[in-house]
Amino acid sequence: MKAIRVQEYGDESVLRYEDVPDPEPAQRRAVVKVRAASINRGDIARRQGTYGGGLTALPFTPGWEVAGTVEALGEGVEGLAVGDRVIGQLGDGGYAERALVHEAGIYKMPDEMSFEEGCTIPVVFLTAWLALRKMCRLQANETALIQAGGSGVGVAAIQIAKLAGARVITTAGSDEKCARCLELGADHAINYRDKDFVQEVNRITEAAGADVVLESVGGEVFEKSLAAMGRYGRLCVVGNSSGQTNSLDPRTTLMFKNLSVSGFYLGAEIAAGGAGPIMEELLRLFQQGKLRTVIDRTFPLAETAAAHRYLGERKNFGKVVLVP
Numbered sequence: 001m002k003a004i005r006v007q008e009y010g011d012e013s014v015l016r017y018e019d020v021p022d023p024e025p026a027q028r029r030a031v032v033k034v035r036a037a038s039i040n041r042g043d044i045a046r047r048q049g050t051y052g053g054g055l056t057a058l059p060f061t062p063g064w065e066v067a068g069t070v071e072a073l074g075e076g077v078e079g080l081a082v083g084d085r086v087i088g089q090l091g092d093g094g095y096a097e098r099a100l101v102h103e104a105g106i107y108k109m110p111d112e113m114s115f116e117e118g119c120t121i122p123v124v125f126l127t128a129w130l131a132l133r134k135m136c137r138l139q140a141n142e143t144a145l146i147q148a149g150g151s152g153v154g155v156a157a158i159q160i161a162k163l164a165g166a167r168v169i170t171t172a173g174s175d176e177k178c179a180r181c182l183e184l185g186a187d188h189a190i191n192y193r194d195k196d197f198v199q200e201v202n203r204i205t206e207a208a209g210a211d212v213v214l215e216s217v218g219g220e221v222f223e224k225s226l227a228a229m230g231r232y233g234r235l236c237v238v239g240n241s242s243g244q245t246n247s248l249d250p251r252t253t254l255m256f257k258n259l260s261v262s263g264f265y266l267g268a269e270i271a272a273g274g275a276g277p278i279m280e281e282l283l284r285l286f287q288q289g290k291l292r293t294v295i296d297r298t299f300p301l302a303e304t305a306a307a308h309r310y311l312g313e314r315k316n317f318g319k320v321v322l323v324p
């Protein structure tokens with residue numbers, strides 16, 4: 001089969017479209033014929049060798065989430081049949097014509113959902129849900145500030161915060177992205193290139209500040225997010241798209257406003273067994289029409305390098321999908 005292989009860290013050119021052996025069914029794992037695979041920003045960091053301190057072992061095939069049909073079942077797999085339409089979440093190997101997925105990461109896909117839609121759900125919707133609801137305990141009538149509203153995580157977070165009954169303020173880097181955030185349900189969208197988002201949050205909340213912040217950018221955005229929070233505010237860090245680091249003096253930044261800062265990593269939640277029930281709940285909400293996927297573009301698997309370049313240049317609003 002064809003797959004994308006990364007043999008060395010680097011720019012998009014290290015994403016090679018190659019022939020590799022088909023995966024064999026294994027204990028409690030199914031072979032899924034991939035019909036669509038989603039790209040996440042973490043895939044770019046893994047390709048560059050900077051993810052989690054550069055620990056991604058070479059060579060590897062990127063791809064944490066796919067949608068397709070079950071082609072073969074390994075020993076001990078229960079509740080699945082060959083031909084089932086599924087969403088698969090995996091540690092590696094999604095950018096390929098076939099993927100080996102542990103049964104714990106396989107979800108039956110609603111009939112009306114397309115493969116392109118299905119593959120874009122797990123990473124960003126689980127992260128947004130768990131960061132806002134579990135880590136920050138977002139309540140109805142609170143104000144949530146969602147950084148990078150046009151990111152994959154952002155488009156999920158705007159919807160999840162609205163569903164929780166919160167007022168949503170979001171930021172994005174262009175008027176076009178801001179308009180699309182408003183269409184998606186955000187109450188306010190701030191183009192941070194034109195306006196200071198701390199001042200804007202203060203104006204919108206009449207100086208009360210945000211109750212909850214979903215922070216995925218890092219650097220100055222993290223520091224200014226703390227300044228945009230009100231008393232007893234809760235901020236959850238889910239990413240560091242800017243690549244900038246932070247140092248924090250808790251006394252001056254947190255103490256005087258009684259702020260809480262947490263971090264969330266989906267991999268740790270999956271390892272702890274917490275993702276499955278939330279994914280089932282998310283799929284119910286999709287079936288009820290209360291959530292929707294936002295797909296910006298699809299690229300053929302053979303053109304993964306161009307797809308990474310597109311995401312790296314911040315051109316996407318929502319998700320970018322690969323089709324084998």
Ligand SMILES: NC(=O)c1ccc[n+]([C@@H]2O[C@H](COP(=O)([O-])OP(=O)(O)OC[C@H]3O[C@@H](n4cnc5c(N)ncnc54)[C@H](OP(=O)(O)O)[C@@H]3O)[C@@H](O)[C@H]2O)c1
Nearest residue numbers: 041148151152153172173216238239240241242265266314
């Ligand atoms: N913790 C977890 O388990 C988890 C799970 C999923 C994702 N994440 C993280 O969450 C973040 C978002 O992921 P994603 O896949 O949704 O990202 P994405 O779709 O690639 O969007 C990222 C957006 O961030 C904005 N941004 C602001 N400042 C930036 C900068 N200096 N450099 C690059 N982008 C900047 C850009 O939008 P504008 O042009 O509008 O500024 C960009 O399009 C990433 O950091 C990712 O690693 C973490």
